Amino acid sequence: MLNDPLVQELLNEVVQDEENISIVECLIDGTNTDEEIAEKTEIKLNIVRKVLYKLYDSGLASYKRSKDPETQWYTYSWKFDSNGVNTQIQEKSADEINNLREILEIEENNMFFVCPEGHSRFAFDQASEMGFICPECGNDISFQENDGIISRIKEEIASYEKAYSIGRTENAK
Numbered sequence: 001m002l003n004d005p006l007v008q009e010l011l012n013e014v015v016q017d018e019e020n021i022s023i024v025e026c027l028i029d030g031t032n033t034d035e036e037i038a039e040k041t042e043i044k045l046n047i048v049r050k051v052l053y054k055l056y057d058s059g060l061a062s063y064k065r066s067k068d069p070e071t072q073w074y075t076y077s078w079k080f081d082s083n084g085v086n087t088q089i090q091e092k093s094a095d096e097i098n099n100l101r102e103i104l105e106i107e108e109n110n111m112f113f114v115c116p117e118g119h120s121r122f123a124f125d126q127a128s129e130m131g132f133i134c135p136e137c138g139n140d141i142s143f144q145e146n147d148g149i150i151s152r153i154k155e156e157i158a159s160y161e162k163a164y165s166i167g168r169t170e171n172a173k
Helices: 005-015 020-028 034-041 043-057 082-108 122-130 147-171
Strands: 061-068 074-080 112-114 121-123 142-144
Touching: 005 020, 005 043, 005 082, 020 034, 020 043, 020 074, 034 043, 034 074, 043 061, 043 074, 082 147, 112 122, 121 122
Parallel strands: none
Antiparallel strands: 061 074, 112 121, 112 142
């Protein structure tokens, strides 16, 4: 699971430090108390707890609280939630698909003009308001064919949709 680039990206966003991935590895391997994880990873207990709470807040970990009958102290047993990972990845994929569809609509419904110096790219309305002159360098801006951009966006959408449908299928099992 940790070899999947999407999972790695998600976990790095949550734990925010490459070193803290070892905490996730401990959870996956079955180490379940914060003290055991701190001992095994040699990471300070307060940092381990902080990361565990971040994982919990993100829906990637859960815990059970039990009271030690002798000391009356609470012990928290943590568990990694792989379903939470799938849910988070699916939500991110759905958001990305929606963003790409919005960009695709803009690309398909507009003509674009670019500066030969690479300064800016303008939709037709903007370009005509500026007299088809680049505001940065004063050069004439020219029409840009965007079929290649549209094709790349469609490919990216298809790629996300394929990954998203695979994730939904695996989650349904």
